[in-house]
Amino acid sequence: MLEELTNLNTCEWKKMDNLITKPTKLSLNILSEYISKGDIAIDATAGNGHDTLALAKLAGSTGKVYAFDIQKAAIDNTKVLLEKEGFLDRCELILDSHQRMDQLLPERLRGSVSAVVFNLGYLPGGEKDKTTQRAATLPAVEQALSLIRPGGIVAATMYGGHPAGAEEKTALLRFAKELPQTEYHAAYLSFINQKNRPPELLLITRK
Numbered sequence: 001m002l003e004e005l006t007n008l009n010t011c012e013w014k015k016m017d018n019l020i021t022k023p024t025k026l027s028l029n030i031l032s033e034y035i036s037k038g039d040i041a042i043d044a045t046a047g048n049g050h051d052t053l054a055l056a057k058l059a060g061s062t063g064k065v066y067a068f069d070i071q072k073a074a075i076d077n078t079k080v081l082l083e084k085e086g087f088l089d090r091c092e093l094i095l096d097s098h099q100r101m102d103q104l105l106p107e108r109l110r111g112s113v114s115a116v117v118f119n120l121g122y123l124p125g126g127e128k129d130k131t132t133q134r135a136a137t138l139p140a141v142e143q144a145l146s147l148i149r150p151g152g153i154v155a156a157t158m159y160g161g162h163p164a165g166a167e168e169k170t171a172l173l174r175f176a177k178e179l180p181q182t183e184y185h186a187a188y189l190s191f192i193n194q195k196n197r198p199p200e201l202l203l204i205t206r207k
């Protein structure tokens, strides 16, 4: 598995031997343990498509990745990247809010998704006011939990360094702390020796 991922030549992300690197890479490294060939995964915030591409590689040609974004520019960028890398065939790009994932995804997916990824914040190089917001993120994470299979994961990279991000992070942590431990494991990871408030990870797995 590790060898296969490190041999992928054009992906921004490569599985690292050093698991703890940047938060976004750590998130993908962890996710790679939860997604196998033929699996279904969801990118709740497609952005420029890097996470969608990584998920598509992990899910393989028999798997499927659904990716959401509210910005057409993000969906377009993701499409271009997936097309260039040859992974568009196994992806469905949805120009809509992740808050509606429950309504928009086929009913049969409920309880069968291996991983849902949220890389919160705003589109790199895009408009900062189009950032993710607590009001949509929280219900979306709740829906993601109803979509994952036993043993599946929801991973959120949270950016607490700007006001909307701080509010979102506080709400997500409050929500995750209250999840019943008989059904979920919830973990919160922070890179504590870095400058400029790096993003933090919230990981929730279903037992």
Ligand SMILES: C[S@@+](CC[C@H](N)C(=O)[O-])C[C@H]1O[C@@H](n2cnc3c(N)ncnc32)[C@H](O)[C@@H]1O
Pocket: 044, 045, 046, 047, 048, 049, 050, 051, 052, 068, 069, 070, 071, 074, 096, 097, 098, 099, 119, 120, 121, 122, 123, 124, 130, 131, 132, 133, 136, 137
């Ligand atoms: C940090 S970027 C994601 C980066 C991306 N995962 C990548 O690999 O390039 C956050 C994205 O979330 C999107 N977003 C904001 N609110 C959203 C919502 N309610 N539903 C889906 N996407 C949303 C933004 O448009 C932005 O593209």
